Amino acid sequence: MAIPDFQSLMLPLLQLTADGKIHNVNNATDILAQDFNLTEEEKARLIPSGSPKFYNRVGWAKTHLKKAGLLDYPQRGYFEITQRGLDVLQENPPTINMIYLKRFPEYETFRKSNKTTDGHDETDLIEEEEEEEELTPEEALENAFQRIQADLADELLETIKKSSPAFFEKLVIELLVAMGYGGTHRDAAHAVGGVGDGGIDGIINQDKLGLETIYIQAKKWHPDNKVSRPQIQAFVGALTGKNAHKGVFITTSGFSKQALSYVSGLAIKVVLINGERLANLMIDYGIGVSTRFKYEIKTIDSDYFGFEL
16 A cells, blocks of 8 residues: 555554553554555655655654644653543544644644744645645745754753753753853853752853853743743842843743733843743754754856856
C-alpha cells in the first residue's frame, strides 16, 4: 500500500499509546509500519533531506498530537499519552486529523503562531490541497521551515524547563554572550550570579568595554505561573537601586497582561523575554541546537555572465 500521510497516522499512533506506557519513537514507527503492511522498500524510501519518509511522517503526527495536548514528551525520543489523549480515545473517533484537533485551545494557539508571510495559516494550506498546489516552491519551503522551527522551539523549551537552576544559569550566560553582551564567558559568569527561586539576578555589561550595564533577571518558572506586575515592579525597583536605565527580564513561562501594560509605560527601557522568545533566540544564536540539514537556494549570477538578466 502507499505510505500513509501524517494525518492518517494520528489515530493509530494515539491508539498505540493507550497502554499508558512510555514509548520509543523508533519502536513505534516499526509497529505502525507493520500495522500498515509497508514493504521494506516503502520503509526505506527517503525524502530529499535523507530522512526516511515514513519515520518523518510519524514524527509530524506525534508533533501535532503533542501540540493538542494528547501526547507528552517525558524525555527526548520518547512520548506517552496524556489524560486528554485517553479521553479522546474513549470517544472512539473514526479519525483524528488537523480539523479534529482544532477543538483544543493549545492546538489553535500553535496554528495561530505559524503564519505564512501573507498572513494565512500555514496548516490551512496543508488542509486545503488546492491552496497547497498554488504555492510557489519557495513559499512551500518557507512554510515547511517555519513548521520545523516552531516544533524545535517547543521541544527546546520543554527541555529547558526540565533543566537544573545551575544549568539554566549557564544557558542564560551563554545566550547573552552569543548576543554580544557581557564580553567573555568569564566576565558574564562573574556578573550574573545569586541563584534564587530557579532564576538568576545580576548586572552585565552591554558592551565589552563596560561603558553601560544592563540589569538581568531570569526566572525558570512553570508555564502556568506567569510573571505578574508585582514581580516586574520589584525588578524596576532593583533597577532604580542600581542606577540602571536598561533591564531584561527572562522567563521560561510568560507575562500577564498587567505586566506587559506596566512595562509599556515606563520611562526606562525594560525588555521582557518569555519562554517562546527565549527558545527562538537560542535557535537564532545557536545555543543548545545543532544544524541537521542545510539547503541553499541559488540563482543566476548576472555578474558572471557579464550582463543583467
